[in-house]
Amino acid sequence: MMPRFTPHPPSSRARFALWATRRTLRPLEHVVPDGVLGVKVTRRLLAGMMAGAGTSPLGVEVTPVDSTTERFGRVKGEWVRPTTPRPGMVVLYIHGSGYNLCSTKTHRPLVSRLAKETRVTVFSAEYRLAPEHPFPAAPDDIERAYDWLLAQGWTADQIVVAGDSAGGHLTLDLAVRLLREGRDLPAGLVMFSPLADVTCSLITEREKALPDPMLSAAGVRKLFAHYLLDTDPLHPRLTHVLEPGEVLPPTLIQAGGAEFLAADAHHIADMLEASGTDVALEIWPGQMHVFQAANRMVPEADQALRRAAKFLVSALQASTAAAEAKEATA
Amino acid sequence: MTSKVSKNARAIVTGAASGIGQAFAIELARRGGQVVVSDIDMVGAQRTVTVIEDNGGTAIAVHCDVSRLDSVQDLAAEACRWFEGVPTLVINNAGVGAGGNVVGDAPMEDWQWTLGINLWGPINGCHVFAPMLRDAAAAGESVGIINVASAASFGAAPRMAAYNVSKAGVLSLSETLAAEMVGTGVKVSVLCPTFVKTNIVTSGRINAKASAAASRLMQFGMSADKVARICLDTHDRGGLYVMPQIDAKVGWQIKRTIPHTYTRVVGLLERYGPLGGDDSLPETSVHPHPVADPATSDKEN
Numbered sequence: 001m002m003p004r005f006t007p008h009p010p011s012s013r014a015r016f017a018l019w020a021t022r023r024t025l026r027p028l029e030h031v032v033p034d035g036v037l038g039v040k041v042t043r044r045l046l047a048g049m050m051a052g053a054g055t056s057p058l059g060v061e062v063t064p065v066d067s068t069t070e071r072f073g074r075v076k077g078e079w080v081r082p083t084t085p086r087p088g089m090v091v092l093y094i095h096g097s098g099y100n101l102c103s104t105k106t107h108r109p110l111v112s113r114l115a116k117e118t119r120v121t122v123f124s125a126e127y128r129l130a131p132e133h134p135f136p137a138a139p140d141d142i143e144r145a146y147d148w149l150l151a152q153g154w155t156a157d158q159i160v161v162a163g164d165s166a167g168g169h170l171t172l173d174l175a176v177r178l179l180r181e182g183r184d185l186p187a188g189l190v191m192f193s194p195l196a197d198v199t200c201s202l203i204t205e206r207e208k209a210l211p212d213p214m215l216s217a218a219g220v221r222k223l224f225a226h227y228l229l230d231t232d233p234l235h236p237r238l239t240h241v242l243e244p245g246e247v248l249p250p251t252l253i254q255a256g257g258a259e260f261l262a263a264d265a266h267h268i269a270d271m272l273e274a275s276g277t278d279v280a281l282e283i284w285p286g287q288m289h290v291f292q293a294a295n296r297m298v299p300e301a302d303q304a305l306r307r308a309a310k311f312l313v314s315a316l317q318a319s320t321a322a323a324e325a326k327e328a329t330a
Numbered sequence: 331m332t333s334k335v336s337k338n339a340r341a342i343v344t345g346a347a348s349g350i351g352q353a354f355a356i357e358l359a360r361r362g363g364q365v366v367v368s369d370i371d372m373v374g375a376q377r378t379v380t381v382i383e384d385n386g387g388t389a390i391a392v393h394c395d396v397s398r399l400d401s402v403q404d405l406a407a408e409a410c411r412w413f414e415g416v417p418t419l420v421i422n423n424a425g426v427g428a429g430g431n432v433v434g435d436a437p438m439e440d441w442q443w444t445l446g447i448n449l450w451g452p453i454n455g456c457h458v459f460a461p462m463l464r465d466a467a468a469a470g471e472s473v474g475i476i477n478v479a480s481a482a483s484f485g486a487a488p489r490m491a492a493y494n495v496s497k498a499g500v501l502s503l504s505e506t507l508a509a510e511m512v513g514t515g516v517k518v519s520v521l522c523p524t525f526v527k528t529n530i531v532t533s534g535r536i537n538a539k540a541s542a543a544a545s546r547l548m549q550f551g552m553s554a555d556k557v558a559r560i561c562l563d564t565h566d567r568g569g570l571y572v573m574p575q576i577d578a579k580v581g582w583q584i585k586r587t588i589p590h591t592y593t594r595v596v597g598l599l600e601r602y603g604p605l606g607g608d609d610s611l612p613e614t615s616v617h618p619h620p621v622a623d624p625a626t627s628d629k630e631n
């Protein structure tokens with residue numbers, strides 16, 4: 001059993017990080033140009049920032065994957081393997097992107113720390129991004145990566161799907177899709193600062209109460225516009241509405257109290273709970289977006305990641321045990 | 331005894347589902363307080379509570395219509411139960427925007443509605459809470475009361491009579507209360523901002539044309555959280571008048587030095603200035619203003 005989450009006031013380093021970010025990053029948004037050029041500038045900026053905020057652990061091996069087969073098309077990503085991986089378990093990790101930014105490379109430190117902490121092998125998936133590739137390129141790529149994992153010999157009960165930000169949105173989308181297609185569901189889901197509402201109305205309401213230290217709702221809306229183009233944001237694969245009884249695998253959601261997606265995290269947790277899913281929501285006071293990645297800046301990054309690792313491993317253990325028991329009685 | 335009122339307060343904020351009230355509630359929780367978030371909009375009030383709890387603070391949402399005395403009395407009872415004691419800081423913030431018509435054209439129900447909330451709200455709040463605060467101060471606690479008026483309380487801008495009157499009343503109420511509280515230990519402040527970026531224009535009864543102009547001005551407004559921080563700091567220092575913006579301070583000084591000239595200039599500005607319509611015809615319609623003028627209709631949505 002996981003120890004209960006008891007929110008603590010943010011550490012002094014976290015308070016400093018919040019203060020410093022509000023004064024340095026937020027003003028940057030006014031300097032970065034709009035449109036495709038802005039996306040390119042931001043990609044560079046973010047890569048530098050993420051490299052500065054987190055550290056990569058030793059003893060984790062990264063192997064790139066770029067496979068094109070007739071059955072799955074192109075699957076890109078990387079294996080991230082701890083020294084002594086637990087057998088018969090794997091994580092599909094979907095990095096955050098705002099649907100425009102970042103890559104497996106920017107998220108390699110975070111994913112490596114997750115692999116080391118869980119001792120579970122991770123497949124960190126690459127997916128196509130806007131503005132070059134709008135919806136539905138991203139969720140299609142993720143579903144292909146999942147099917148490709150199954151074809152490597154893994155079974156659904158051996159897989160946990162995890163993701164941050166837009167990667168959390170894609171995690172939800174994949175799970176809902178598998179459920180509605182009547183397929184086996186993964187052992188569990190982990191979402192760090194997940195996105196739920198691409199219309200940005202939750203982000204806008206939250207911003208009025210507590211502006212995010214990094215970015216504005218207007219900035220996020222511009223990024224999403226590249227991804228959505230003419231697609232109705234209420235499209236069922238963009239706005240997920242679970243009916244009661246549509247039960248997803250056990251889910252852990254973590255988000256920062258000071259961030260723009262906190263209301264989105266609440267929304268997903270409420271929806272999953274109403275549908276009958278076993279869901280745990282942890283909002284970490286005073287923390288920023290995907291603070292788990294910033295272990296060089298805030299001590300809460302490791303604390304939260306450790307909790308996520310514990311959840312993830314016990315979900316995998318429970319589901320593989322259940323699968324074995326089923327096999328034994330069959 | 332000498333500790334700051336805004337620190338670790340047992341606070342009640344009215345109209346805390348949105349705007350300045352929401353900012354007060356969040357800032358007070360950040361300063362360690364237990365906050366009663368009250369409003370007629372319970373969805374918004376709950377949203378404020380969630381933001382506070384997400385950041386490790388303590389708050390509850392309580393329904394209260396400030397224009398009704400019994401509702402404010404219920405709020406006091408509910409808050410005292412939750413605090414297990416009396417409040418130490420009350421912020422009478424709830425208020426609505428109204429305007430666009432000159433005196434004589436403004437519908438009487440707008441007068442009643444505006445005065446009912448903006449003036450009777452703080453009157454009810456002071457009536458119910460002043461005795462409690464006096465007792466708490468006598469028991470040695472740091473206590474205070476903040477009434478949210480507006481620069482309109484002395485600005486006398488045309489086409490806003492009901493609003494101006496309500497806010498002038500709040501200013502006078504606060505000054506009187508401050509005089510009465512001298513020596514009791516209860517601090518009294520009155521907040522008089524000009525433009526603050528909130529939902530007040532879109533949620534009030536302001537006719538289309540005036541609301542388009544107000545929305546434009548609003549963009550230059552101060553953020554609600556900054557206003558709340560400045561106000562709480564001034565209150566802690568014992569300041570009665572809180573004017574967070576320079577334009578309010580300047581207007582206040584001019585009005586007090588040359589009141590007659592001030593009023594004439596404001597009137598002329600309204601008629602011929604950049605904000606006023608150059609039409610000399612008064613607006614005759616009641617809210618919601620039917621879209622008649624194609625030049626303004628596109629600014630509404």
Ligand SMILES: NC(=O)c1ccc[n+]([C@@H]2O[C@H](COP(=O)([O-])OP(=O)(O)OC[C@H]3O[C@@H](n4cnc5c(N)ncnc54)[C@H](O)[C@@H]3O)[C@@H](O)[C@H]2O)c1
Pocket residue numbers: 344345346347348349350351368369370371374394395396397423424425426427447478479480481522523524525526527528529530531533551
């Ligand atoms: N925004 C400005 O530019 C500005 C300037 C000067 C003064 N003010 C004053 O600040 C105060 C707050 O306004 P705001 O700008 O945050 O507006 P807002 O509209 O964003 O918030 C006002 C809140 O009061 C609530 N409310 C309305 N009627 C109520 C009632 N009868 N009982 C309880 N709650 C009620 C509303 O539901 C809303 O949540 C008001 O008194 C307003 O007059 C605002």
